Amino acid sequence: MTSNNDPAFRITALWAFSECALGGIMHALKLPFTGLFVGGFAVLCIGLLAHMTQRNAKTLLQATILVLLVKAIVSPHSPPAAYLAVGFQGLVGTLLLCYVRPFAMSAFLFGTIAMVESALQKVLVLFLFFGKPLFEAFDLFTADVLKTFGWVLPLSGSEMAGVIFVGFYALWGLLLGYWMLRLPAQLERQRSQYTGLQLMTSPPDEPKPSRKKRPWLFPAIVLIFVVTVFLFTGGKSAGMQKAVYAVLRSVAVLSAWFFLLQPLVTLGIQRWAKRKSEQEKGRLSQVLETLPEFRGKAAGLYRHVSNTQRGWKKWRAFVVGLFIIAIYPQT
Numbered sequence: 664m665t666s667n668n669d670p671a672f673r674i675t676a677l678w679a680f681s682e683c684a685l686g687g688i689m690h691a692l693k694l695p696f697t698g699l700f701v702g703g704f705a706v707l708c709i710g711l712l713a714h715m716t717q718r719n720a721k722t723l724l725q726a727t728i729l730v731l732l733v734k735a736i737v738s739p740h741s742p743p744a745a746y747l748a749v750g751f752q753g754l755v756g757t758l759l760l761c762y763v764r765p766f767a768m769s770a771f772l773f774g775t776i777a778m779v780e781s782a783l784q785k786v787l788v789l790f791l792f793f794g795k796p797l798f799e800a801f802d803l804f805t806a807d808v809l810k811t812f813g814w815v816l817p818l819s820g821s822e823m824a825g826v827i828f829v830g831f832y833a834l835w836g837l838l839l840g841y842w843m844l845r846l847p848a849q850l851e852r853q854r855s856q857y858t859g860l861q862l863m864t865s866p867p868d869e870p871k872p873s874r875k876k877r878p879w880l881f882p883a884i885v886l887i888f889v890v891t892v893f894l895f896t897g898g899k900s901a902g903m904q905k906a907v908y909a910v911l912r913s914v915a916v917l918s919a920w921f922f923l924l925q926p927l928v929t930l931g932i933q934r935w936a937k938r939k940s941e942q943e944k945g946r947l948s949q950v951l952e953t954l955p956e957f958r959g960k961a962a963g964l965y966r967h968v969s970n971t972q973r974g975w976k977k978w979r980a981f982v983v984g985l986f987i988i989a990i991y992p993q994t
Contacts, residue, residue, distance in 0.1 A: 670989075671712060671715050671726075672949070672950075674711055674715065674989055674990065675726040675730065675950065676954065676957065677708060678709070678712070679729065679730045679734070679737075679950050679954070680953075680954050680961075681704045681708065682701070682705065682733070682734050682738075682749060683733060684954060684958050685700075685704065685961065698781075699832075700978070702748070702778065702781050703835060703839050704982065704985075705749070706773065706836070706843070707839060707843055707846060707986075709726075709752060709753065710760060710770060710773065710774075710843035710846070711843070711846055711847065713756065713757075713760035714847050718766075719761070720762070723756060724753065724754075724757055726753070727750065727752075727754065727757070728939065728943065729943060729950055730749055731746060731750060731753075732943060733947070733950055733954075734746065735932055735933060735936035736936065736947075737951075739929075742925065743925060744784060744788065746932055748781060751777070752777050755780075756773050759772050759773040759776070766844070767844055770840040770843045773843075774836035774837060774839035774840030774841075774843060775840065776836070777836060777839075778832040778836030778839065779829060779833050779836060782829045782832035782833075785828075786828070846983075849983060850983065850987055850990065853983055854987055857984055857987045857988065857991075957985075957988075957989070960988050961985060964981060964984045964988065965981055967984075968980040
């Protein structure tokens, strides 16, 4: 990855772009499923990078570090979970795609594990922030609703929702693995469709930053409301006591995370990025210089495919087009 026209380097830069800017562009264009799209796109980038480098583990690890550094520089306020997801995808992709044979099996494993990890991470965050009472309340609600229809499920409502949620992500991961195997041939076959397109257009205006979010404000309002009701009712209701405990716990955990743990973790990531940036200064600057090109072309590409495709075919054409303009910069 020493040249701006090297395909492996440009795929790494495209991966970095997807982590730092593609989500913002999708939000600006009001496109759905941004999280699934960006996560799945990263999986395809890693798979294509493994294919291009003949499963070179060192190159994949270096690419992962570069993407993390770019993310720390371009999106310094990203939550620690975002860095964890990138690092996990890069490490697991390196281990599976470079060392597991055959490649088809490693592709399916990688896609599934990467997406399941993303789903479990979201469930874990809910549990850590809001605790067991949130899931118990959901179980009581779903049981009450199902009871009116005379239905009884073998699992609780939260367990059933978790299985469906994780299963959906796992299915998406399998589809990504299947696509990963066919993507190189597809790019070569469809390259001519994007030849001569004028895609360097002004990117869409990203949403203007609003006032600084106060994650503690909503829990604080809920806490005041519940405590007020608790005081006026005398606190005799066991359900009300449990509600007060749940809110107090959520406020405590959210406060500890947003005001203590997250700033410390973010500071540690920024210090690591600053030290590592000196070692990767040359390649890092090359990647950063490539991002504006991808940003402009991605917006123009989306407008182009929107005029020619509809539904899921539009999304497929958009992804294929992004990879083609990355691998073949003269397109």
